[in-house]
Amino acid sequence: MTATYTFDVFTSLDGYGSVGPGGDWGGYWGKQGPELLAHRFAVYGEEQRMVFGATTYRAFARMLAASTEESEVRDPWVTRMRNLPATVVSTTLREPLDWPDATLVNGDAVDVVARLKEESEVPLRSHGSLSLNRALLAAGLVDRVQVTLFPVITGRTGADPVLRGAADFDLELIESRTLDGRTQELVYRPTLHV
Numbered sequence: 001m002t003a004t005y006t007f008d009v010f011t012s013l014d015g016y017g018s019v020g021p022g023g024d025w026g027g028y029w030g031k032q033g034p035e036l037l038a039h040r041f042a043v044y045g046e047e048q049r050m051v052f053g054a055t056t057y058r059a060f061a062r063m064l065a066a067s068t069e070e071s072e073v074r075d076p077w078v079t080r081m082r083n084l085p086a087t088v089v090s091t092t093l094r095e096p097l098d099w100p101d102a103t104l105v106n107g108d109a110v111d112v113v114a115r116l117k118e119e120s121e122v123p124l125r126s127h128g129s130l131s132l133n134r135a136l137l138a139a140g141l142v143d144r145v146q147v148t149l150f151p152v153i154t155g156r157t158g159a160d161p162v163l164r165g166a167a168d169f170d171l172e173l174i175e176s177r178t179l180d181g182r183t184q185e186l187v188y189r190p191t192l193h194v
Contacts, residue, residue: 003120005051005113006144007133009162013149016158017130023157027072029150033180036148040077048123050081051113053132054090060128061098081127087116089132110139117141134166142190145171149184168193 011017012029019025028036052060064082067073086102089109097104105112109132116124126133136142175187 002117003049003122003124004143005117005124005136005141006126006146007137007142008125008127008146008148009130009133010128010148010150011162012152012154012158014153014155014158015162016154017128017160017162019154019157020159023154023159025152025154025157029152029154031150031152031180031183032072032075033183036179036183037075037077039177039179039185040075041080044077044080044084046123048084048125049116049120050084050086051116051124051126051129051132052086052088053109053129054088054093055131056126056128057088057090057093057097057099057102065098087112089113109135110141113141114139130160130162130164134163137169137190138167138192140192144174145188145190147184147186147188148179149186151182 009017010028019029060082063073064078083100086099088097088099088102088104089107089112090104091106093104095104113124113136133142137145169190170193171188171190173186174189175185177185179185
């Protein structure tokens with residue numbers, strides 16, 4: 001039996017994963033609430049292994065290094081995520097990594113994750129890592145796409161289109177919830193559209 005792989009991503013309604021220069025939305029586009037934060041804390045309390053590409057790993061490491069203990073960057077769920085075992089797939093990073101329990105694997109992400117899915121005794125999850133997860137989707141390795149949809153449109157300031165260049169997929173909705181009366185979490189099972 002293979003481990004389940006979840007691509008977990010935050011997005012604006014218009015499909016952007018972050019805000020570029022000139023955007024002053026703040027973290028979570030300023031829309032986080034206690035229900036969202038408690039739900040994320042519970043999700044990351046489960047036993048699992050994180051998978052990151054080099055770009056997302058660098059962004060998280062830089063963001064955490066520049067933050068203080070009181071910063072929203074260090075929300076309890078983020079601290080939990082950082083303390084989970086992680087595999088970082090990269091051909092450019094070198095050890096040591098600034099992550100408590102991270103393993104650096106040099107190689108093709110599709111090959112690395114296919115092997116992880118076969119060998120892991122716990123589910124796999126990736127938060128962000130857009131290009132890595134687009135490649136894994138195309139290879140049929142993503143079992144669940146967990147989209148947290150924030151109620152904003154970032155047409156002028158949006159950066160990092162979440163699914164830019166992705167293949168075509170049919171999505172089966174397997175879970176949905178509204179958090180804090182405004183933010184949607186949608187969990188889909190993707191199937192390559194042929």
